[in-house]
Amino acid sequence: MRPVTWQTCVRVPRIPLAQLAHNLELKYGQKSTFEQMAGWFSAIAANTRTSVFTAELDSRLFAMSMWVHYEGRMYGFHCGFDYEVGERLHTYSVVVYRLPIAFACSDPDTQHLEYGVGGDHAKLTRGTEAIPQVLSVKPLTAKAEAVVARLQDVPDGHAGPVGTWV
8 A cells, every 4th residue: 555645734736636626515515616716726825824724645745634723613615536546545534534633633823614504505415414523532541642653654754743644
């Protein structure tokens, strides 16, 4: 299996991020154009503190989630994927949940993560019920940290701020 690199808060060109986001829009029948998406991402990145969590395979960016910071909160702004590259990988759970949660727990300026109403709306349009949920994250005990460290077994030089999964 080829190594997949998961990164947090990296500066990547806005155009590939916009293309990944546009892929998601197309999948669910949205009407925005790539140019609109690229302009939107450029304006937000130029005027707002953002964090981006990405996944790369063979030096090819294939997944991302972008978060906007405001008054102690991180708002899930958008995510996007190259569905062919990321097929059968646990991409969504890593770039939308694991990396942002790990970052927020380590960032003293972040007290809340907001996933927003957009997710609820998307679920409602697919026929599911939107139920408000609260996630509470507790730090690992020393014993649990030792177990996780053994499970990760990441070679030196490959671990990023949160880690690299192979």
